[in-house]
Amino acid sequence: MLHDKTRFLLRNNSLFVDEDESTLQLRVAERFSLSKDDLSDFRIIRKGIDARKKPRIRYVYTVEFSTADPEDFLNRFSGEPDLLITEAVSAPAVRQIKTPARIVIVGSGPAGIFAALRLCDYGIEPVILERGSPVEERVRHVERFWANGELDEESNVQFGEGGAGTFSDGKLTTRVRDPNTGYVLKRLVEFGAPPETGWLAKPHIGTDRLRLVLLNIRRFLQNSGADIRFASKLTGFNTIDRGIRSVVINDLLEEPCDRLLLAPGHSARDTYRMLSSNGILMEQKPFAVGLRVEHPQELINMIQYGKSSDPRLPPADYALTWNDTNSGRSAYSFCMCPGGEVIAGSSEAGGVVTNGMSELRRGSGWANSALVATVRTDDFESDSPLAGISFQRALETAAYKLGGGGYNAPAQKITSFLGKDRGGTLASTYRPGIVEAELSGLFPAFITTTLKDGIAEFDRKMRGFITSEATLIGVESRTSAPLRIIRGDDFQSPSVKGLFPFGEGAGYAGGIMSSALDGIRVADAVAKGLF
Numbered sequence: 001m002l003h004d005k006t007r008f009l010l011r012n013n014s015l016f017v018d019e020d021e022s023t024l025q026l027r028v029a030e031r032f033s034l035s036k037d038d039l040s041d042f043r044i045i046r047k048g049i050d051a052r053k054k055p056r057i058r059y060v061y062t063v064e065f066s067t068a069d070p071e072d073f074l075n076r077f078s079g080e081p082d083l084l085i086t087e088a089v090s091a092p093a094v095r096q097i098k099t100p101a102r103i104v105i106v107g108s109g110p111a112g113i114f115a116a117l118r119l120c121d122y123g124i125e126p127v128i129l130e131r132g133s134p135v136e137e138r139v140r141h142v143e144r145f146w147a148n149g150e151l152d153e154e155s156n157v158q159f160g161e162g163g164a165g166t167f168s169d170g171k172l173t174t175r176v177r178d179p180n181t182g183y184v185l186k187r188l189v190e191f192g193a194p195p196e197t198g199w200l201a202k203p204h205i206g207t208d209r210l211r212l213v214l215l216n217i218r219r220f221l222q223n224s225g226a227d228i229r230f231a232s233k234l235t236g237f238n239t240i241d242r243g244i245r246s247v248v249i250n251d252l253l254e255e256p257c258d259r260l261l262l263a264p265g266h267s268a269r270d271t272y273r274m275l276s277s278n279g280i281l282m283e284q285k286p287f288a289v290g291l292r293v294e295h296p297q298e299l300i301n302m303i304q305y306g307k308s309s310d311p312r313l314p315p316a317d318y319a320l321t322w323n324d325t326n327s328g329r330s331a332y333s334f335c336m337c338p339g340g341e342v343i344a345g346s347s348e349a350g351g352v353v354t355n356g357m358s359e360l361r362r363g364s365g366w367a368n369s370a371l372v373a374t375v376r377t378d379d380f381e382s383d384s385p386l387a388g389i390s391f392q393r394a395l396e397t398a399a400y401k402l403g404g405g406g407y408n409a410p411a412q413k414i415t416s417f418l419g420k421d422r423g424g425t426l427a428s429t430y431r432p433g434i435v436e437a438e439l440s441g442l443f444p445a446f447i448t449t450t451l452k453d454g455i456a457e458f459d460r461k462m463r464g465f466i467t468s469e470a471t472l473i474g475v476e477s478r479t480s481a482p483l484r485i486i487r488g489d490d491f492q493s494p495s496v497k498g499l500f501p502f503g504e505g506a507g508y509a510g511g512i513m514s515s516a517l518d519g520i521r522v523a524d525a526v527a528k529g530l531f
Contacts (some may be wrong), residue, residue, distance in 0.1 A: 006070040009045065011082040014058045017312040021059075028063055032077055039065040048201030049313070054306030057313060096123040099530045102256050104129060104247055106234045106271075107263035109163020110512045111503025111519035113214075115261055116221055117187060118523035124530075125225030126261075129249060131233035131268075132160030135214045142167065146431040149407040151346055154231070157355060158267035158347040158478070161230070162214045165512045167345070169337040169358045170205035172197065174513035184516045191216040194360065202317070206360030234264075234271060237278070237499075244498035259526050263503035263519065266481040267347050269389050271505075280495045281486040282385035285507050288334065288479045289395055290372035290451055291439060291472040292342050292354045293414060294428050299469060300338070300367040303462045315339040315362045318369070322457040324450060329374050331454025334479055336369035338362045341429035342473050344407055351396030352409050354430065354476050366429050370476040371458075373450035388482025395442060399475040402437045410437035414470040418452055421468065428471050439474050481507045491525045500526060 013028055015021065024044070026036045046062040064086060067073040077083055103119060105112045108130040119126050131154055132138055138160035141152045153159075157167045172185065185198045188205065192213045197203045205213060222228060229249075236248035237260060247257045264271045276282060297315050298308040304316035315338035323330045335355070339362025345355035356368045380387035402410035411434035415421045428434045440448045459466040484507030486494060493499040502508055502522040509515040 007041070007064050007066050007086045008070070008073070009062060009064050009084040009086045010080075011062045011084075013061045013063055014050065015061070017057050017059060017310065024061060024063070025065075028065070032073075032080075038067060040068070041066045044199050046199050046201055047196075051305055051316075054304070057305055057310075094121040095527075095531070097527060097530050099124065101258040101530055103127070103259045103261065103526065104255070104257045105261040105263065106247075107163065107265055107268075107503065107505065108161050108228070109263060109265050109503060109505075110165055110515040111263035111505075111509060111522075112163075112261070113217055113221075113519070114184065114187075114516040115263065115502070115519035115523040116226055117217070118520045119527065120221060120224040120226060122523075122527045124527065125227070127227045127255070127257075128221070128229065129232040129234055129247070130161060130228070130230050132156070132230065134218070134230050135161040135166060135211050138162075138166070139211065145346075145407070146344055149432045151349060151407065153347060153349065154233070156347050157343060157345040157353075158265060161218070162210065163265050163515075164267065164345075164355075164478070165515075166210055166214065167207055167343060167355065167357050168210075168512075169335065169340060169356065170207060170210045170360075171335075171511060172203040172205065172513045174511060174517070178517045180517055180520045181513070183520070184513060188213060191220070204358075204360075206362070207357050208359040234262075234274075236274060237496075239496055242495075242497055244496060258498060260499045261522060261526065262485070262499060262501045263505060263515075265503070265505040267478055268505055269348075269386075269393075272386060272389065272483060275485065276384075276386060280493055280499070282483050283486060284377040284380060284383075284385055284388055285480075285482060285484045286374060286376050287388060287392075287482050288332070288372035288374050289392065289443070289447060289475065289477045290331075290370060291474045292356060292368055292370050292476050293470055293472050294342055294366055294368040294430075295465075295467070295470045297339055297365050297367045299464060299467065303464050315367065317367075318462060320454075320458045320461060322454040324453060327446070327450070329376075329446065329450045331371065331373050331450050331457075333458070334370040334372050334476075336367070338367050339364050340368055341366060342368050342409075344409065344431060345478060346396070346407060348393070348396070350400050351393060352399035352403055352407055352475060353396055353478055354409060354473050355478065364429060368429075370479065371451060371455060371472075372476055372479055373447045373454065375447070379444070379446070385483045392477045392482055395475045395477050398442050402439075402442065402474070403435045406432060408433045408435045409473045410435055410439060410442070410475075411471055411473045412437060412439045413468055414455065414466055414472050415468050417472050418455065418466065420466070426471050427469075428473055430473050434471075434473060439472055442474050480510055481505050483507060491522050
């Protein structure tokens with residue numbers, strides 16, 4: 001029996017890009033031979049792009065609405081394959097917890113932030129330790145590094161408020177199916193993300209808007225009783241009866257701690273080393289390395305849309321994969337940034353690291369993406385859980401030398417990398433600057449071969465991808481954590497009771513959304529143990 005709170009979900013509603021979105025409700029009503037007024041509380045749930053029949057591009061929508069008589073509506077249209085019933089159910093109230101437990105969160109990236117937000121929902125006031133700077137100071141440090149190569153090893157693209165995602169495209173997509181996805185999107189919109197974040201098929205915030213969101217989250221957490229400490233690095237911890245007793249900050253200050261929520265980020269190499277020396281179980285993990293490619297955005301638009309520009313369409317993106325059936329290795333695009341820029345992401349002296357970033361409007365005129373090849377654990381030279389770090393660092397050091405120092409990045413035309421031509425003028429948004437170099441020598445042969453074969457396949461999928469207008473910049477080495485901090489079904493380390501590793505740096509997520517979701521799961525587990 002349906003009731004007045006029943007709502008309907010309808011998929012596969014389309015409009016061509018030259019049609020006004022305000023006509024969508026009428027178009028949906030006409031699908032059922034109804035008037036526009038017969039559909040109430042109409043709203044867009046999801047919006048994506050169908051570019052299969054270019055240049056006639058369509059937007060495709062999933063919508064939600066109510067009707068005056070849901071029982072009658074369902075009886076009449078139950079045969080519609082795209083029609084689903086959805087119930088307007090309020091989120092369950094989070095139980096308030098009164099506890100003397102001292103909860104410490106390490107890291108203020110997406111995982112740490114959303115763990116903190118969730119704990120505040122329970123009425124718990126955590127301590128948040130962040131080794132880097134608050135976002136407004138961090139931006140100044142990063143801009144100085146990009147301008148003149150002056151690297152702050154504690155406040156940079158990798159370390160500081162918001163984590164590595166602060167200097168990114170701000171993508172909020174994930175393959176993880178989790179009921180808390182809506183919670184994450186809702187909170188981000190509350191804190192300043194654009195409203196369409198909640199329903200775009202490929203939402204992104206952009207690095208410029210994300211900084212405002214972070215400021216608002218910080219104020220909310222502090223007003224909720226959280227103690228946020230910047231320039232505060234976890235350098236050790238103490239235990240009693242194999243359980244967490246206290247944490248050590250900056251090798252100077254010891255603070256009591258009953259639960260340590262550890263979200264260090266994928267570049268916290270000194271933290272990994274400290275954990276290993278303290279007997280925390282970790283294991284090697286596969287990851288990927290490669291180069292960042294940069295194309296004129298209009299060229300990518302032409303390939304994907306059949307037109308170089310259209311103000312009614314967002315800058316085009318792409319996602320490319322290829323698997324070598326002989327070697328079992330894969331090449332794929334990663335962290336694609338339409339209308340963005342290639343950035344220097346180093347966090348250690350003497351190493352070049354590239355990444356991609358874009359602002360909310362994606363208006364730079366350039367498209368970039370990582371093109372990476374898989375690295376397996378049997379590629380490492382030792383059985384140490386830290387062996388992947390050594391692998392990454394060797395590539396970053398080689399790129400620094402190849403770029404001539406000063407954090408200039410070695411670069412090469414994609415056609416030259418493939419042996420199709422020589423010379424020509426390179427163009428890139430990367431700062432401090434690029435130096436033309438032969439990039440094949442950066443990598444072990446298996447990576448170079450996989451990248452070259454993969455790029456050839458990418459051009460078959462996107463004709464024009466290989467062009468003298470495209471520049472490769474090296475090296476892309478921080479795609480994910482090179483190890484996993486082992487945890488059990490209760491989210492705790494089997495080595496130390498009360499230690500909860502989570503997020504991308506612990507090896508359990510990949511990107512802003514999945515990291516935030518993992519933070520929520522861990523916060524729920526901690527709260528459950530305090531009931």
